[in-house]
Amino acid sequence: MKGTIIRLQGGFYDVMTETKQEIRCRARGNFRNRNISPVVGDDVEIQDQKDGTGYILAVDERSNHLVRPPIANIDQAFLLFSVKEPAFSYHLLDRFLVLIESKQIHPIIVLTKMDLLNEDEMEAIEQAASLYRSIGYDVIETSTEKGSGVEAIRDLFEAKTSVFAGQTGVGKSSLLNAVAPELELATGKISKSLGRGKHTTRHVTLIQLGGGLVADTPGFSSLEFPQELEAEELRWCFPEFVERHDDCKFRGCAHVNEPGCAVKAAVESGEIASTRYDNYVTFMEEINDRQRRY
Ligand SMILES: Nc1nc2c(ncn2[C@@H]2O[C@H](COP(=O)(O)OP(=O)(O)OP(=O)(O)O)[C@@H](O)[C@H]2O)c(=O)[nH]1
Numbered sequence: 001m002k003g004t005i006i007r008l009q010g011g012f013y014d015v016m017t018e019t020k021q022e023i024r025c026r027a028r029g030n031f032r033n034r035n036i037s038p039v040v041g042d043d044v045e046i047q048d049q050k051d052g053t054g055y056i057l058a059v060d061e062r063s064n065h066l067v068r069p070p071i072a073n074i075d076q077a078f079l080l081f082s083v084k085e086p087a088f089s090y091h092l093l094d095r096f097l098v099l100i101e102s103k104q105i106h107p108i109i110v111l112t113k114m115d116l117l118n119e120d121e122m123e124a125i126e127q128a129a130s131l132y133r134s135i136g137y138d139v140i141e142t143s144t145e146k147g148s149g150v151e152a153i154r155d156l157f158e159a160k161t162s163v164f165a166g167q168t169g170v171g172k173s174s175l176l177n178a179v180a181p182e183l184e185l186a187t188g189k190i191s192k193s194l195g196r197g198k199h200t201t202r203h204v205t206l207i208q209l210g211g212g213l214v215a216d217t218p219g220f221s222s223l224e225f226p227q228e229l230e231a232e233e234l235r236w237c238f239p240e241f242v243e244r245h246d247d248c249k250f251r252g253c254a255h256v257n258e259p260g261c262a263v264k265a266a267v268e269s270g271e272i273a274s275t276r277y278d279n280y281v282t283f284m285e286e287i288n289d290r291q292r293r294y
C-alpha cells in the first residue's frame with residue numbers, strides 16, 4: 001500500500017494512505033541499517049497490519065528535500081517574514097530565497113503582521129514588497145488580526161504540497177489557523193527580551209487544507225547555507241542576475257571583479273537593488289570562507 005508520511009512522533013511515522021486513512025508505522029529494521037531516514041513528505045510503501053498500525057517497507061525517490069525544516073517532495077514554499085516582531089530583514093529574506101532557489105522549489109513570499117505598522121513603516125515595507133515583485137516573486141501581505149491576505153493564501157494550496165517556513169514567532173501557525181480555525185494549532189507569544197518567538201511548534205506536520213497538503217513547521221532562529229551549496233551556484237539563485245547573465249562580457253562571469261559585467265552595470269543604474277547585490281557578495285564570501293575551512 002502507498003502513502004505519504006505526515007508526521008513523525010515518538011519513533012513512529014504517521015502515514016496517510018491514498019484512501020486518506022492514517023496508519024501509525026514503524027520503519028523495518030533492515031531499512032534503518034541502510035541509513036535512510038524517512039522525513040515528512042516522503043512517499044512510502046507500507047505493510048498495513050489492519051489494526052491502525054503498519055510498517056514502512058520502502059521510501060520512494062524524492063523530488064526534493066529540505067534539511068531545515070526537514071521535509072521532502074514539496075511543490076512550493078511559503079516563506080513567512082513578519083514586518084515587525086521579529087523585524088523584517090532583507091538579509092534573511094535573500095538568504096532564504098537562495099536556499100529555496102538552490103533546491104528549485106517555487107517560493108512565495110508572505111509578509112505577516114501588517115497590522116503592526118505605522119504609516120512610515122508601511123511605506124518602507126511597501127518598497128520592499130515592490131522590489132521583490134519586480135524581480136518576479138509573489139509577495140502576499142497578511143494580517144491575522146485583520147484577516148487580510150488569508151484568502152489569497154488559501155487559494156494557492158489546491159493540488160499542491162506546500163510548506164510554511166520562517167523564523168520562530170513570525171506567525172506560521174497563526175496564519176494556518178486563520179485559514180482554517182478548526183486546526184487549533186498552538187501559537188506562542190513573542191519573548192520581549194529576545195524579540196523573537198519561543199519555538200512553539202515542535203514538529204513538522206502535513207495538514208490537508210484547501211485541496212492540498214500544507215506543512216506547519218518549527219521556526220528557526222538562524223539559517224545556514226547547506227554544505228553542498230557552492231559559491232558558483234549562487235549566481236543562479238538571483239533571478240534578476242540570471243536574466244542579465246548573457247549580457248556579461250565573460251561567459252562564466254561571477255559578477256564580482258569581471259570587466260563588462262551586465263549585473264554590476266544594472267546595480268550602478270539602479271535596475272538591480274544594491275541590497276540584493278550586497279547580500280550576493282556577502283553570501284559568496286561566506287561560502288568561500290567555509291570552503292576554505294573544510
Ligand atoms: N499583531 C499580529 N500578531 C500576530 C499576527 N500573526 C501572528 N501574530 C502573533 O505572533 C505570535 C507568534 O505566532 P505563532 O503563530 O506562534 O508563530 P510561529 O511562526 O508559528 O512560531 P513557531 O511555532 O515558534 O515557529 C503570536 O503571539 C501571534 O498572536 C498578525 O498578523 N498580527
Ligand SMILES: [Mg+2]
Pocket residue numbers: 172173174186187200201216217218219
Ligand atoms: Mg508555530
Ligand SMILES: [Zn+2]
Pocket residue numbers: 248249253254255256258260261262263264
Ligand atoms: Zn557579470
